[in-house]
Amino acid sequence: MQVKFTRKGATLIVKIIGELDHHSADYLRQKVDGELIKPSTRNVIFDFSSVSFMDSSGIGVIMGRLKTIQKLNGKIAIVNTRPQIKRIFEMSGLLKIVPACESIESAIGMM
Amino acid sequence: MQPINEMKITFSSKSSNEAFARVVSAAFVSQLDPTLEELADVKTSVSEAVTNAVIHGYENGPGYITMTCKLFPDSVEITVEDQGKGIEDVELARQPLYTSKPEMERSGMGFTVMETFMDKVEVFSEPGKGTTVKLYKTFKSIRDKDKEE
Numbered sequence: 001m002q003v004k005f006t007r008k009g010a011t012l013i014v015k016i017i018g019e020l021d022h023h024s025a026d027y028l029r030q031k032v033d034g035e036l037i038k039p040s041t042r043n044v045i046f047d048f049s050s051v052s053f054m055d056s057s058g059i060g061v062i063m064g065r066l067k068t069i070q071k072l073n074g075k076i077a078i079v080n081t082r083p084q085i086k087r088i089f090e091m092s093g094l095l096k097i098v099p100a101c102e103s104i105e106s107a108i109g110m111m
Numbered sequence: 112m113q114p115i116n117e118m119k120i121t122f123s124s125k126s127s128n129e130a131f132a133r134v135v136s137a138a139f140v141s142q143l144d145p146t147l148e149e150l151a152d153v154k155t156s157v158s159e160a161v162t163n164a165v166i167h168g169y170e171n172g173p174g175y176i177t178m179t180c181k182l183f184p185d186s187v188e189i190t191v192e193d194q195g196k197g198i199e200d201v202e203l204a205r206q207p208l209y210t211s212k213p214e215m216e217r218s219g220m221g222f223t224v225m226e227t228f229m230d231k232v233e234v235f236s237e238p239g240k241g242t243t244v245k246l247y248k249t250f251k252s253i254r255d256k257d258k259e260e
């Protein structure tokens with residue numbers, strides 16, 4: 001897995017590239033948390049456009065970051081999830097608290 | 112019914128083998144020519160079962176996991192087995208959102224994902240002995256194609 005960061009103001013955009021499972025979740029978690037301790041970050045957008053596989057490990061990663069971000073009064077969004085992955089997020093109830101957007105632009109608009 | 116093909120592999124309980132196991136299962140099941148979506152359902156379910164063996168069965172310690180795949184003309188039966196910790200209360204463990212490891216950021220959705228993506232999931236477990244998960248799926252794309260012919 002590869003993780004790429006870009007910023008738009010106080011919003012951190014995390015592009016995840018590859019497969020998100022238990023093995024790679026630890027790496028993603030570490031990378032993102034390293035960015036979250038920077039005071040400039042308030043909101044996070046997870047870009048799933050290049051995620052080729054995800055299992056329930058992905059739910060835990062997003063839920064965990066949500067807790068941190070909520071303490072900072074920030075927001076989280078996920079974008080560009082393919083149907084199989086969206087179904088997994090839906091099942092867990094995550095989409096009731098984290099919006100799934102069609103594009104990074106629309107997610108930024110919600111922040 | 113006798114399977115038309117079978118395979119069995121044993122590998123170390125390591126998180127890097129989660130990807131290995133799902134790729135192997137998908138490669139084997141591909142012989143039946145299911146749709147990409149059906150194949151993704153199998154991959155995701157195998158990933159859940161193997162991850163559970165690594166995290167919960169062996170608690171990230173040493174051990175071996177055995178996976179078997181049986182192919183039938185339009186269906187597959189996959190078994191994932193560990194000789195780890197076992198499950199006290201299988202019915203509770205299968206509940207959506209139940210996890211014994213919330214501190215490790217588990218969401219408790221693994222069994223629910225398997226049940227959603229497969230037709231049937233069976234769990235056999237004994238505390239101190241280990242856990243066997245059996246996953247069943249009929250590929251509707253193949254079944255319907257065979258009907259037409």
Ligand SMILES: Nc1ncnc2c1ncn2[C@@H]1O[C@H](COP(=O)(O)OP(=O)(O)OP(=O)(O)O)[C@@H](O)[C@H]1O
Nearest residue numbers: 056163167168204210211217218219220221222242
């Ligand atoms: N192979 C196993 N050995 C021992 N316990 C298991 C095994 N598989 C599952 N369990 C138990 O069943 C519970 C539920 O499993 P499930 O996969 O649904 O959720 P999880 O693994 O806790 O979280 P998630 O899969 O969403 O990351 C686990 O928390 C664990 O207590």
Ligand SMILES: [Mg+2]
Nearest residue numbers: 159163221222
């Ligand atoms: Mg699990």
